[in-house]
Amino acid sequence: MKCFVGIDLGSTTTKALILDEEQQILGRGITNSRSNYDIAASVAKEEALVNTRINLVRQSLEPVSTLFENLEEFLSGLERTFRLEQFMEQLADLESVCHTNASGNRFASREKTIIADALRKIFHQLREEAPELFAPGASRKSDFFRDIAGSRYLAIGEASARELGLSFDLLLNVYDRSIIEVENHFGEGDARMMMLQALQRMLKVTPELESQKNIILEKVEQAYNIELEESYVVGTGYGRARLPFSKDHIRSEILCHGLGAHIMYPETRTVLDIGGQDTKAIQVDPSGIVSSFQMNDRCAAGCGRYLGYIADEMNVGLHELGPMAMKATRKVRINSTCTVFAGAELRDRLALGEEREDILAGLHRAIILRAMSLLSRSGGISDQFTFTGGVANNEAAVMALKGLIQENYGEVTVNIDPGSIYTGALGAATFAHRAMEEHA
Amino acid sequence: MTITAGIDIGTNSIKSVLFRIEEGAIEWLAKHTSRIRKRDPNQLAEEDYRWLLKKTDIDPEEVEYVATTGEGENVDFRTGHFYSMTTHARGASFLEPSARSLVDIGALHGRAISIDEHGKVLSYKMTSQCASGTGQFLENIARYLGVAQDEVGSLSLQADDPETVSSICAVLAETDVINMVSRGISSQNILKGIHLSMAGRLIKLLKAIKVRENTVLVTGGLAQDEGLCRALLEQASDQKLEVQIRSHIDSIYAGAAGAAIWGEFRHRKLKQAEASPLAA
Amino acid sequence: MNNFQNGGSAAIVDRCRRLFDDLEFSEVREWKAAEKGRKVIGYMPVYVPREIIHAAGMLPVGILGGGDQLEVIQGDAYYQSYICRIPRSTIELGLTGRLDVLDGMLFPSICDVIRNLSGMWQLMFEDKYVRYFDVPQNYARDIGGSYYVNELKQLLSDLEKLSGKQISPDDLWKSIEVYNENRRAIQDLYHYRAKRPWKTPSPDVYLVIRAGMVLPVEEHTQLIRDYISAVEKEEQVMRDNCRVVVSGVFCEQPPLNLIRSIEMAGCYIVDDDFMLVTRWLLEDVPTSGDPLENLADGFLNHSNETSAKYVPVTSDKGQYLVEAVRKNQAEGVIFAAPSFCDPALLDRPMLQNCLAEENIPYTAFKYAENSGQMQPIREQAGTFADSIKLWSA
Amino acid sequence: MSQMTPPDAIKEDSMEKQKQMISANFHELAQAPQQGRKVVSTFVPGNINELLMCFDMARNLPEINALQNGMRKKTGRMIMEAERSGHSEDVCTYVKADLGMMAQGNIGPTGETLPKPDLLLLSYTGCFTFMKWFELVREQYDCETSMLHIPYQGDGTINENMRDYVVKQLREEVIPTLERVSGVKFDIDRLREYMRESAKSEEDLVWVLQTAKNRPSPIDAYFGGVYYIGPIFTAFRGTEDASEYYRTLRSEIAERLEKGEGPITPDGEMKDEKYRLVVEGPPNWTSFREFWKMFYEEGAVVVASTYTKVGGVYDFGFRHDPDHPLESMADYCLGCYTNLNLPSRAEMLSNYVEDYQADGLLINSIKSCNSFSAGQLLLLREVEKRTGKPGAFIETDLVDPRYFSGANVKNRLESYFQMINQKRGGGFSEGVAA
Ligand SMILES: Nc1ncnc2c1ncn2[C@@H]1O[C@H](COP(=O)(O)OP(=O)(O)O)[C@@H](O)[C@H]1O
Ligand SMILES: Nc1ncnc2c1ncn2[C@@H]1O[C@H](COP(=O)(O)OP(=O)(O)O)[C@@H](O)[C@H]1O
Ligand code: SF4
Ligand code: SF4
Numbered sequence A: 001m002k003c004f005v006g007i008d009l010g011s012t013t014t015k016a017l018i019l020d021e022e023q024q025i026l027g028r029g030i031t032n033s034r035s036n037y038d039i040a041a042s043v044a045k046e047e048a049l050v051n052t053r054i055n056l057v058r059q060s061l062e063p064v065s066t067l068f069e070n071l072e073e074f075l076s077g078l079e080r081t082f083r084l085e086q087f088m089e090q091l092a093d094l095e096s097v098c099h100t101n102a103s104g105n106r107f108a109s110r111e112k113t114i115i116a117d118a119l120r121k122i123f124h125q126l127r128e129e130a131p132e133l134f135a136p137g138a139s140r141k142s143d144f145f146r147d148i149a150g151s152r153y154l155a156i157g158e159a160s161a162r163e164l165g166l167s168f169d170l171l172l173n174v175y176d177r178s179i180i181e182v183e184n185h186f187g188e189g190d191a192r193m194m195m196l197q198a199l200q201r202m203l204k205v206t207p208e209l210e211s212q213k214n215i216i217l218e219k220v221e222q223a224y225n226i227e228l229e230e231s232y233v234v235g236t237g238y239g240r241a242r243l244p245f246s247k248d249h250i251r252s253e254i255l256c257h258g259l260g261a262h263i264m265y266p267e268t269r270t271v272l273d274i275g276g277q278d279t280k281a282i283q284v285d286p287s288g289i290v291s292s293f294q295m296n297d298r299c300a301a302g303c304g305r306y307l308g309y310i311a312d313e314m315n316v317g318l319h320e321l322g323p324m325a326m327k328a329t330r331k332v333r334i335n336s337t338c339t340v341f342a343g344a345e346l347r348d349r350l351a352l353g354e355e356r357e358d359i360l361a362g363l364h365r366a367i368i369l370r371a372m373s374l375l376s377r378s379g380g381i382s383d384q385f386t387f388t389g390g391v392a393n394n395e396a397a398v399m400a401l402k403g404l405i406q407e408n409y410g411e412v413t414v415n416i417d418p419g420s421i422y423t424g425a426l427g428a429a430t431f432a433h434r435a436m437e438e439h440a
Numbered sequence B: 001m002t003i004t005a006g007i008d009i010g011t012n013s014i015k016s017v018l019f020r021i022e023e024g025a026i027e028w029l030a031k032h033t034s035r036i037r038k039r040d041p042n043q044l045a046e047e048d049y050r051w052l053l054k055k056t057d058i059d060p061e062e063v064e065y066v067a068t069t070g071e072g073e074n075v076d077f078r079t080g081h082f083y084s085m086t087t088h089a090r091g092a093s094f095l096e097p098s099a100r101s102l103v104d105i106g107a108l109h110g111r112a113i114s115i116d117e118h119g120k121v122l123s124y125k126m127t128s129q130c131a132s133g134t135g136q137f138l139e140n141i142a143r144y145l146g147v148a149q150d151e152v153g154s155l156s157l158q159a160d161d162p163e164t165v166s167s168i169c170a171v172l173a174e175t176d177v178i179n180m181v182s183r184g185i186s187s188q189n190i191l192k193g194i195h196l197s198m199a200g201r202l203i204k205l206l207k208a209i210k211v212r213e214n215t216v217l218v219t220g221g222l223a224q225d226e227g228l229c230r231a232l233l234e235q236a237s238d239q240k241l242e243v244q245i246r247s248h249i250d251s252i253y254a255g256a257a258g259a260a261i262w263g264e265f266r267h268r269k270l271k272q273a274e275a276s277p278l279a280a
Numbered sequence C: 001m002n003n004f005q006n007g008g009s010a011a012i013v014d015r016c017r018r019l020f021d022d023l024e025f026s027e028v029r030e031w032k033a034a035e036k037g038r039k040v041i042g043y044m045p046v047y048v049p050r051e052i053i054h055a056a057g058m059l060p061v062g063i064l065g066g067g068d069q070l071e072v073i074q075g076d077a078y079y080q081s082y083i084c085r086i087p088r089s090t091i092e093l094g095l096t097g098r099l100d101v102l103d104g105m106l107f108p109s110i111c112d113v114i115r116n117l118s119g120m121w122q123l124m125f126e127d128k129y130v131r132y133f134d135v136p137q138n139y140a141r142d143i144g145g146s147y148y149v150n151e152l153k154q155l156l157s158d159l160e161k162l163s164g165k166q167i168s169p170d171d172l173w174k175s176i177e178v179y180n181e182n183r184r185a186i187q188d189l190y191h192y193r194a195k196r197p198w199k200t201p202s203p204d205v206y207l208v209i210r211a212g213m214v215l216p217v218e219e220h221t222q223l224i225r226d227y228i229s230a231v232e233k234e235e236q237v238m239r240d241n242c243r244v245v246v247s248g249v250f251c252e253q254p255p256l257n258l259i260r261s262i263e264m265a266g267c268y269i270v271d272d273d274f275m276l277v278t279r280w281l282l283e284d285v286p287t288s289g290d291p292l293e294n295l296a297d298g299f300l301n302h303s304n305e306t307s308a309k310y311v312p313v314t315s316d317k318g319q320y321l322v323e324a325v326r327k328n329q330a331e332g333v334i335f336a337a338p339s340f341c342d343p344a345l346l347d348r349p350m351l352q353n354c355l356a357e358e359n360i361p362y363t364a365f366k367y368a369e370n371s372g373q374m375q376p377i378r379e380q381a382g383t384f385a386d387s388i389k390l391w392s393a
Numbered sequence D: 001m002s003q004m005t006p007p008d009a010i011k012e013d014s015m016e017k018q019k020q021m022i023s024a025n026f027h028e029l030a031q032a033p034q035q036g037r038k039v040v041s042t043f044v045p046g047n048i049n050e051l052l053m054c055f056d057m058a059r060n061l062p063e064i065n066a067l068q069n070g071m072r073k074k075t076g077r078m079i080m081e082a083e084r085s086g087h088s089e090d091v092c093t094y095v096k097a098d099l100g101m102m103a104q105g106n107i108g109p110t111g112e113t114l115p116k117p118d119l120l121l122l123s124y125t126g127c128f129t130f131m132k133w134f135e136l137v138r139e140q141y142d143c144e145t146s147m148l149h150i151p152y153q154g155d156g157t158i159n160e161n162m163r164d165y166v167v168k169q170l171r172e173e174v175i176p177t178l179e180r181v182s183g184v185k186f187d188i189d190r191l192r193e194y195m196r197e198s199a200k201s202e203e204d205l206v207w208v209l210q211t212a213k214n215r216p217s218p219i220d221a222y223f224g225g226v227y228y229i230g231p232i233f234t235a236f237r238g239t240e241d242a243s244e245y246y247r248t249l250r251s252e253i254a255e256r257l258e259k260g261e262g263p264i265t266p267d268g269e270m271k272d273e274k275y276r277l278v279v280e281g282p283p284n285w286t287s288f289r290e291f292w293k294m295f296y297e298e299g300a301v302v303v304a305s306t307y308t309k310v311g312g313v314y315d316f317g318f319r320h321d322p323d324h325p326l327e328s329m330a331d332y333c334l335g336c337y338t339n340l341n342l343p344s345r346a347e348m349l350s351n352y353v354e355d356y357q358a359d360g361l362l363i364n365s366i367k368s369c370n371s372f373s374a375g376q377l378l379l380l381r382e383v384e385k386r387t388g389k390p391g392a393f394i395e396t397d398l399v400d401p402r403y404f405s406g407a408n409v410k411n412r413l414e415s416y417f418q419m420i421n422q423k424r425g426g427g428f429s430e431g432v433a434a
């Protein structure tokens, strides 16, 4: 089966998306952009392939869906089990790297033993907790190993450090040091193995399927046996220049976002993308061609990373910021949107007795205000408007945006796709498809 | 004899000192630093202060003047407040009497101050409202590289081929750093590169206030970062600024110490005023 | 006319504060609505001859940007990050309809930004009267002077066209007289503050003068007189502050909090260059002879110095500031300039050299009309005050 | 206005000629004090070169020094020097480069020491910074300053009052001052002679710039254009040297035109003209080559630019007029590009896009220069609206290397070119499918 791959190497996350010949989305994958762009791109693609396989498995099981009480539930269970499997593997990797790092000669020998103890404790608990993290309906702080493992590590680590009379910074450092290594260990090709293991496990916990075991395995094997031929890859995004692609395989992220938004919502005329460190305002014509755009320059103030700093400062997950801000009752005006100062401003305001929720709402509004000025610089907002990029996942940002659009531009349809973070990758994959057609 | 306290409330940490001052002779009684780390600074300041008193077995009544500096304008147990350039200047002059200027680098600020032999601020220049080249920025990068704060200095000293950091913005520089890691540049060289870029900017500040010679004392938390101090030296010589750059082990206490010393000064003044017949 | 005699200075300041906060210019709207055919002309810093607008029966209204309460959304679209704030917030005011009440706008010759804004206004608000009001940088009576008189005539005839009524010399005389009166009142207030700064907090004085940007001049003069007599009766604690002159604030205005912060950090402001339009002419304009010639003479020979004006004689450069320090017994100068303000920032080194020669201490910082963080300002003003206090004899 | 060492690839006679003229002029300038000649410093926009020549004065143009130093990558240090002595990072970097150069011994771009000026002629055209600039220079040299204030075309026209004002200043203040400082008596016939010469060069320059209306364009009217305007915008307008330069240039370009050749770039002839642009705003000098390369590598040629009009707008018919010397000099000053109001600029740009069949307007916004930059975003919109062609906006600086972010500019340019391409309905397969 011919596949067209789009990879969007963003400053914070790397997204991959696979299209088939009919331009239907086969699968999507995301990972955090890490120190090694090649690896980030491969991981994202690998994730997209995993996602593709799950979709293929769905397709291949659909004819026999009567075997299942609920096929979707089974599939999501399968995916969760798979994720857990993956998580445990990475956790084991992290643990061993942590131990190696902790035994380096940076630490005194007495410290070494304490640290090793602490690590054992931490990882023990992490392993214990893991199944819960991937239980049905569980909410995770993020979908990335770095963040999930990291936040728990910090929490457990802080407690153990206190208990063992160890400096928390030491433990933190061991983690910081190790996570980079682990992220750059990239085992290719074992996804299939893990998926089969996950399947076995699923079958074990759902005894009623025991009798159908063979047919299910066969179907899944079938899905895995479909050959995915990577016909054309197009890369885009912040880091595109560092992708190991030739120039023909690279498109500007502006065009990709414009096109991606157009594919999702053909009536789109204005696109706003707020990513980790850049914000883009794009105008597209009825055929998805970019007619003008604006980007922030040289200063990352008011971009997604800003929210990241805030989340760190408050020690909550990115996902939680939006909902918290939604509880605001008062308007607070925030003036400085320097990303790095965000934490300080938050503290300042708290000290002045302002409510956390109100401040957060103010911060979200500040980000959106900056975006509004880019938008108006690019030519304003015309119907329909599509909001993409990571920050589009944030309901408080969306609310502020909708309010301001209403105030300044009147009634405008605002599109936000749950998969909006993949807009750039979708555009890139579409370009890949087109490039193939042109060749033909 | 006067016992005074100086409390410097920063954005990252609180520094407090307790001094006994007699006829100009200044004696350290105690000192303490604590990172604020998401706690209420004013409350923390009070805890630290109490802790100092307890440790030295001094009764609060015996302390004649509690001087705050930094963001301590709202601390209610203070006697008076001085602005942090005033206190850093005085503190620097106390720690290093030959200092005629200082570079104060904290979590969210960097500034150069030139002073006279009595620790009077003559001129100053600070980085603008932008976090490029501050302690917080360095901390982020260090975390990214998996390097502990107190290791940063020694790693930077081992650099053999420092990498140039071009971004002006602290956030975009993070991406620069990611780029570097992916190109296989060592942490040593990256850190040194960042140190050099920070130092370059700080030396420019020094030159901007027309510091030409003599001793420069590095104060603030980053004075403890030997890598940065070395980079400052290198940049100074690169930019043909003939100064001696020193750091003092108590550099981080410059603000607190300065506050305590000024506190004693004000206390004397106030007492004189009280004693003078005109006061009535 | 309102009478504040009973409410004390607080009530007066309160009213001024409301005028200041009112980005909708409600009182201007009311003034305009009160009589059919009334017209309003906006003007930007630093100087326009308001006498002529007044003589045309119109209300001159000072437009000084949007301050820190205006959310600039569309205005930012017109300016790069390295241009000061005032033009973008002014455009925001225009685009959001807040300046609808104006029938015309005058853009004085202060810098390239305001100058270009005049052209933008022509493109964006096609139905409004727009004039770039150029002033001579040559002060010879028959060269710059005659050019200026012709410019004034042009303005006058434009306004006549706009109002549909002739402006007589008599109208001009009357207007010149009421503005002379207003300038005297403002001078009195400045003198009063320089004498007793603790009784007239600078944010209050600022608001009182600022009210003159929107109030009819006669009412404003009365308001100032009322304010002075109110504060004279009130007791205030005198604080151990030092005395400073603030310089560089002639165009984009700092947030009120900044003025407050300077005072909180231990500095009494005893002179400043806020809203120079009210103090531009240093002497009364004579009320006999040719009114336009007199206005021109005032401009050429008796007007305030500022960065937007050329100083022909080298040794005169900056002396006005030294003079201001002397006259008001100030202990130092605070240079506060809007970020990216070319006139103020290019002038600053020259002014600083003049001060240094006279051993007058100074400090300098930048702001934007919407600066939110006052910590660095307090830090700098505080350090400046500390150093004057701790080190002066 | 770069009459510095031209790109190696350009070896035409005109270039050689220009090169000689430039270095001769810097040399002359350096020698002026020894030769007993008086030196006048003045600005490019609205410079009254013909008049100055009547007094045998050597002309020093600080802007040219700054840009030449910029191209030689010397300005970074100069700017820092100026910032150290108290100048804000926010203000025009031409000024800081000049003051920095003075502080470092006033060594000019060619290595010769520039003389102390005897007169600062403040021809104050289209930019307030000029006024501060010379006040600052005056503070250093304490020399005489003469103000020639050129009122702004606030409503888009030049009226009698403005013209009279300028002529009066010339007659009653500038000329007497020049006579006094130089010791030479003013001779109006000499002025007429120079003006006659100017008009010749002006004619040829306009012809050259307008060849860009052809496809392919034989010139690049921005990157190449800055070389072409060199002599006429500076100390040479009105000289026979300049007339000869423009004659040579014209015949060279005529030849290229005839052969259907594209413009010459540092890497040789640009063969494949893919994009035609109108550019507004000055270029960046410190990375001039790198900047240019981003264009010609992609097959983009600039067919018209406003920067080549800062020292005089000639393409709408203005010529120096020997029959009305002072009046035409006034009109010249009043008509320079930066003295035009925004509506006039918008119209000029829209016409350029149309007359030169450009794909769109690119604005290079200069951080230093409020005179150019304030309002450019509106210009972009207006021109897009009027022409229906897409525009793009990039930000750099004249001579401050800190504000040239190559990767950023390249990113934007690439996106812009791809956008034009996509709009035309072209694919991306050039060089792949073929
Ligand atoms: N659920 C969420 N809530 C709020 N913000 C989010 C969420 N998910 C992602 N983000 C924001 O999105 C940003 C990443 O967006 P993305 O479009 O992937 O950026 P880039 O393309 O630059 O990598 C992060 O910095 C984060 O702030
Ligand atoms: N040992 C150390 N080595 C390097 N940096 C340090 C060290 N200790 C503290 N710092 C840095 O110093 C900064 C705090 O400095 P400080 O002067 O206390 O700042 P503030 O006054 O703003 O709180 C922090 O950013 C921290 O990273
Ligand atoms: S203000 Fe903040 S986000 Fe902007 S450049 Fe500076 S550090 Fe970066
Ligand atoms: S603030 Fe300064 S630069 Fe801005 S418009 Fe006013 S005078 Fe011009």
Ligand code: SF4
Pocket: D092, D093, D094, D095, D126, D127, D128, D129, D130, D338, D368, D369, D370, D371, D372, D398
């Ligand atoms: S502001 Fe612009 S026109 Fe004025 S001197 Fe600077 S670069 Fe030249």
